[in-house]
Amino acid sequence: MASEFSGLGIAHQGHFTRLKWHRLRRSFKDPLFSAGVIAEGFRLGASTELDLRVRADGGFVVLHDEELEGETTGHGLIREAPPEVIRSLTLLEGGHPPILSEDLATMLRTAHPDALLQFDMKDELAVIGAHGMDHLADHFTGAGSSIIVSGADLDLIVAVRQRLPGLKRGIDPTDKLVEIYRHRGLKAVETDLRADIAGPTEPDTIYLAWQLVLQAAKDGLDLIGLCHDAGKLVDAWTFNLKNPDAGFDEAEASNFAALMALKPDQVTTDEPVATERAWARIGS
Structure with a gap:
């Protein structure tokens, strides 16, 4: 039987507080960073969060660690790995393939209007570089208020404000x-x-x-x-x-x-x- 609780938020004393699905999870029982959970979040209009690492070609992949072996069957620095190599890997937790930024852009096109996806950027602007910023602009400029970008590097957040002013920003x-x-x-x-x-x-x-x-x-x-x-x-x-x-x-x-x-x-x-x-x- 389906749960009566969606995990979207809590109303209290006239105020609604959203519940953000950390690392694309509704539960610790969910696999880390799975396309199935993000699809459900997009369908329901949930607030979700994922980590992004830059790839060798300037695109991104949904992973937290700097090296592929931290979360996948691969080896080496993510920023040195091309997308075709990353697509051939699976996550150690769950056995599913990593989500690429191109996948996110496609999924966002049919997301519920209330859906909010947080890109927690794990690389600094110096690592992401011009190619990475071009990739974000090419794939997510039209996403508007559906995306909020956060990260430890404030220079990166300023660059996002300048290059993709329609996206939300968090610090x-x-x-x-x-x-x-x-x-x-x-x-x-x-x-x-x-x-x-x-x-x-x-x-x-x-x-x-x-x-x-x-x-x-x-x-x-x-x-x-x-x-x-x-x-x-x-x-x-x-x-x-x-x-x-x-x-x-x-x-x-x-x-x-x-x-x-x-x-x-x-x-x-x-x-x-x-x-x-x-x-x-x-x-x-």
Whole structure:
């Protein structure tokens, strides 16, 4: 029997929070980065996330690690591998072939209008180069609001803004903010986050670890509210249940309720269906 829960999101106190399918998963039982799951996400209008690595020809493949042996039956640096070699490989987890950027472009043409796909870029602009930027422009310029591009290299995000202005952009200052919090305090966190929001990436979404969000709120700073006041969305990552079938334990229930009270626009999870079901048991 089909589940009554789709894993798309949670409504709470008049606010809807999307559940983002981390690494193209509805559940840890799903294989990593599978075309079947992304097709289902596109059909339903889900928010999904995947990692992209540049190939030798300037195209991309949906993989996280820098080397093929990390996740596939291949060997060597992904950026030195041509697409025909990558297509001949299979993922170690699931046994399916890797998804290429050309596949994504084709699938996006029939995606639900609410579908949102996050490209988490794992290579820097210097590695992606002009050929990689040309490939993105050639294949995804028309995707518009269906894609949001994120990555650690802010120069890359600026380049995306300049070359593909129709795509959404996201930044994740979490690691930097945690260090600032530890050494300089909460006021410095606020100052730095405001600078990032106003910076040259012109982000649509700010990605923040949920633990940082809750600790800052406990100490008196609503990071989500700060972003909302600046017109930005917030993704709180990555909230995973220890026992998805059982639902929230006491600590998880407390933390998730506190997070929902702050009204994030999205929560990243590898267990979106289980999270929606667990919340239905305790919150409304």
